[in-house]
Amino acid sequence: MQVWRQVFGAGYEMFIRTVREGDKIIGVAPLMIKDNNAYFIGNTDVCDYQDFVVAPGREKDFFNILLDDLKKNDIKTLDLKHVRPDSTVMTSLAVVAEVRGCKTVKTQEAVSYEMDLPSTFNEYLESLTTKQRHEVRRKLRRLTEEGNIEYRFIDKGPALDATMDTFFRMFVESRQDKAAFLTERMKDYFRLLVDTMSGIGLLKLGVLELDKKPVAEILCFDYNDCIYLYNSGYDPQYVSLSAGLLSKVLAIKDSIEKGKKKFDFLKGAEPYKSHLGGKEVPLYRSQVTL
Template sequence: MRLAAYDNFDELEQCQSAWDRLADRCVFRTWRWLATWWRHYGSEDPRCRLHVVVARDADEQVLGVLPCYVHASAISGRTLRLLGDGEVCSDHLGLLAATDNRGQVADAIADALLSDPSWDALDFAAVDDGEPSTGLLLDRLQQRGCHVDTRPEQSCWTIDLPDSWDEFLAMQSKSHRKQLRRLDSRILQTDSAAWRHAATAEDFSIGWDVLEDLHQRRRQSLGEPGCFSWPRWRAFHEDIARQLLAAGELRLSWLELDGEPVAAEYHFARGSTVFAYQGGLSPEAADAEPGRLSLIACIQHAIGEGRRQFDLLRGDEPYKAHWRATPQAVHRVLAIPPRFAPRVRYRARTAIRNAGRWVQQAARLFS
């Protein structure tokens, strides 16, 4: 097996189709998502250096990709992170590897990382518990002397979709089933409601404006700034959403009641899965339950397309279990190589963090 580390995305163009094959159904692992993320979040940041490791066999077939970058700071040192992390909140990140070669790829990349002194810590966010390829890599690093620490994050929640809406309703509790039927028949199936989705560039322009407006109004009504107030987040998502529209993987929709937009959804569809990423609601229409109405329409559409999973992504909001979604544990993983300077830095950071917690606890105790 031959490994190559890349610090320029242009040199990785030849890997795009193999990369997407290894990404499988997950939109957040694809070349398109991660290359666009790097262009907006990493390429112009002097603290960041691309570090993508590609594993190939003797016939030059790509067997694995570790899509990373190194972020340098005075406090944390040089930290190896997964592309797509941070404020974008990409889920299901990790090592991409062919099923039959996971062990070999994990061994080879672990050896390569430990022979590379250009990083001081590995900090991977949003790693699914039990994700096989990343799990093997972390095991191999630990076996080779790395200190590995895992910390729980909020779970990812997924609804397993049946073949029909009636079967989906049968999955719900009696009271929830009654509520969904009432909302569907009394509102969604009437002339007062119109559910629209973006199929063209013109549709996209309309829907994107609706999404931004409803998202910002909803978040600001809760005293929050809203994601569209973050310039890089906004630029990244408008860029990637247009690409996904062209690829047939964007599911941008909005619901109108009596001609007025009251809810919008920004979802993705790849393979058998719809990923429910972001949305917005009209605060003034809260009594009409626009969020629930919009979710009904989106799930009905996903079932109609033959999707098998509706991924509600990270976050332990109570409504997810109510819709019969099941949780998948997610961890943030930290690994420290068996070198003197990184170990000292890690112990110092841990001591400072523990001291800060003690001060907070003491303040609460005596307040």
Template sequence: MNLQIQVMDRLEEVEALRAAWNRLDQGVVFRSLDWVTTWWQHYQRSRRERLHVVVVRDVSRPIDSQVLAIAPWYAEATRARGTVLRWLGSGEVCSDHLTVLCDGEEQRRVAKCLASYLAEADDWNRLELDAIDDQDTMMQLVADELQDHDCRLMRRPEGQYWAIDLPATWDEFLAMQSKSHRKQLRRTDSRVLASGLATWHTVTNTEELNSAWPMFVELHQRRRNSLGERGCFASPRFASFHAAVAHKLLANDQLRLGWVEMDGEPLAVEYHFASPQTIYAYQAGLDPDRVDQNPGRLSCISAIKQAIEGGHKTFDLLRGDETYKAHWRAKPSHTYRLRVLARSHSSNWLAQTADLAETMAGAVKASLRPLVSPTPTTH
């Protein structure tokens, strides 16, 4: 087939793929080279973890177009599961829309090649891939091919992400809303934003980012703490990763950090990412002492208006079933997690132990679910 597999375990090798990576990631920030390599630099915990980025090449092509696909994985050596392959960017960062990056016209050929490699390779025991979009054709093809190679597969639902299909104008967006919500948005917009009582600011350069970043972190933490939660930035790794990646995304025009200011003080802030077609609403924060001034509504209005004016077609609210998402007319799409076991006897033995533990943990969570109240949101 003229296809060859290369496994990269050094960061310098992966960085050298930048041109091909940028061509294949479709502008999705969570798939970008800057996102996953910055994640690796901050989240690699020990020598038990190593890069395991699988590259599929067509060596019959010119050298600058040989890379057809990239599987952005890392490997972890574990006692219970053996060597586990996972997404770069997984874990507490909650990267969405991860996949095997592939030229759309080559998906079937690549899936066969990748599955054949995985079926024969002896350097892994288990694939644990989370938050796969239900409509991800590439991952479905890979799963089908692995099943044909007698690998054991487990596919389990894993929640939903929510996205708003953006119209061309704000008035059209308002028309999508319920009558009561439309009335609230118009009143808030005209009385607070259009009147100049509150203003929307966005970061455009490094100096502004350096100034706004501590404000964002503070408002996020204060809001989550007021709800009895720890807040994401209590994690040192999470905090250092985002402080670093935000600067890289700004340089690529993929950062959208904006805030509503009232009476000279920040009221609410939105930390979003941008691709040519989509805005990804990643995190937010607000002043918990001023919730009576509708900070979340003000910042959402401002961010969605900005997205529409920027020509974006989708406002992606990402994973989580918070009630405000449906209220803003976002539509859900399902995700799932995929577990694939290598064909070796040791893998199956390790899998039985791991699966038993995972099943028991799931049963415990299910039994506790009615006792746990939903996590409040910032909007």
């Protein structure tokens, strides 16, 4: 949130509200205002899904206080995207808003993919369809036959900057739409995000190397029992070896070995996500007219 505000926040008024009861925080609303409309801080280009932070059981109190505050500040619309079906926006805000007589509109605009992780990589492979299990094993075998394979994660230190330079190159070369996406401003955002997440111990920048040469990289965040796949890139010279796909497979393998419980592919309907076992989660835009 702070990183997005620093790079992209011009033109918006930050509207961050913390609701307290005594010394206890009931909830936090990370919002921004433009033209009398309120939005989550961020945008859908770089934020996969978002939500309010609310203490369990206090959702009704929190949203009533928030909606009162928004109305007092002459906010006309609360326009929130994207949100999961299990978000407080969908499970609580919509109910509170309707009770208050506010018009609410829910529109599915995207999908995300995630999966629960088993205790072993073999169990994971067995959970795939017969075809996909065969494909993953075949591709892994072919890659290892090409030379010495190393898959490692960089989370801090001087190597991070150089690794990000390689990541940017692969990101641009691997897909035409990614090349258009990665403007200089977006590079600034990624670098600041990586530095920030590294500083609080949430960064996992995975590097797949073939004979000491990086052939794919994957940018993940490690929070609690879940690994979040934020973005990735690969060297097109190694497309025949499925370097991009296998960097994700090896990230899943590492997550299982580290005892993680969930792997979140985040937003996007790329076919590889379901091929690797991801289950679709709808993402919505929720609009509340105050």
